[in-house]
Amino acid sequence: MSAILTIKGLSVSVGSKELLNIEHLTASSGEFIALLGANGAGKTTLFKSITGEMKSASVDVDPVTLHQQGIKKWSSVELARHMAVLPQSSQLTFPFTVKEVVALGLIPLSASKQEGIRLVEDAMLKTDTTQFSERIYTHLSGGERQRVHLARVLVQLSQAEDKPLLLLDEPTSAQDLGQQHQILKLAQALCHEKGWTVIAILHDLNQAIRYCDQVWLLEQGRLMSEGSPEAVLTEDRIDQVWGYRPNILRSETGQTILA
Numbered sequence: 001m002s003a004i005l006t007i008k009g010l011s012v013s014v015g016s017k018e019l020l021n022i023e024h025l026t027a028s029s030g031e032f033i034a035l036l037g038a039n040g041a042g043k044t045t046l047f048k049s050i051t052g053e054m055k056s057a058s059v060d061v062d063p064v065t066l067h068q069q070g071i072k073k074w075s076s077v078e079l080a081r082h083m084a085v086l087p088q089s090s091q092l093t094f095p096f097t098v099k100e101v102v103a104l105g106l107i108p109l110s111a112s113k114q115e116g117i118r119l120v121e122d123a124m125l126k127t128d129t130t131q132f133s134e135r136i137y138t139h140l141s142g143g144e145r146q147r148v149h150l151a152r153v154l155v156q157l158s159q160a161e162d163k164p165l166l167l168l169d170e171p172t173s174a175q176d177l178g179q180q181h182q183i184l185k186l187a188q189a190l191c192h193e194k195g196w197t198v199i200a201i202l203h204d205l206n207q208a209i210r211y212c213d214q215v216w217l218l219e220q221g222r223l224m225s226e227g228s229p230e231a232v233l234t235e236d237r238i239d240q241v242w243g244y245r246p247n248i249l250r251s252e253t254g255q256t257i258l259a
Helices: 043-051 076-082 098-106 113-126 142-157 177-194 205-211 235-242
Strands: 003-014 017-028 032-036 064-066 083-086 165-169 197-201 214-219 222-227 248-250 256-258
Touching: 003 043, 003 197, 017 043, 017 197, 017 222, 032 043, 032 177, 032 205, 043 083, 043 165, 043 197, 076 083, 076 142, 083 142, 098 113, 098 142, 113 142, 142 165, 142 177, 165 177, 177 197, 177 205, 205 256, 214 235, 222 235
Parallel strands: 032 197, 032 214, 083 165, 165 197
Antiparallel strands: 003 017, 003 064, 214 222, 248 256
């Protein structure tokens, strides 16, 4: 698998307070990565640093590269084709229909009208939003809005020339149980079937174990551990990070379950 995202020497501070210090991380094509850590560990700061929203202390070298090119060197249009972020919530107060919100993912991309319609319909089908495509977005529940924006970013990345990077910030936070699993299955399929790279901030460790290939575990802005979910999420480490010592069980299929 080829590296899509590389982070080297990333340091972020506000005043004298260091928020993030990452020596080296790599995300490869086809990987679904769970970004884990206690509240305040630096997960959202890392996302904002990857997108360039927060600047590294390094001014000479770009610490974040996408497809071997520093983030700062990408044009805004090309970057939009290859990297997207789904935030926890999105502020949109205009009375757009759901289909119109999803179609915002086509801007400023270059799909034809017919292709754009197909991309929007496909994204809505994958996110279970087709049934309310003509409803006004502001009339939806929080979970429905979250899935609409997931459809929008899927459209945004649909014309990537290389394998894209999708950042999901707590993508299941507003979803009921069934929708949580549908979203994580979709993310897993995008990675394993299409070669995308997905990094998701999650709080449910069992979901990370079940769906993700790798875990990045942050503590106080530093990388505490990385590797397979089973290797990273040990009883001792969970106790150290979250202050809770779980019982580790096995399902009938041999899958690890934390209780």
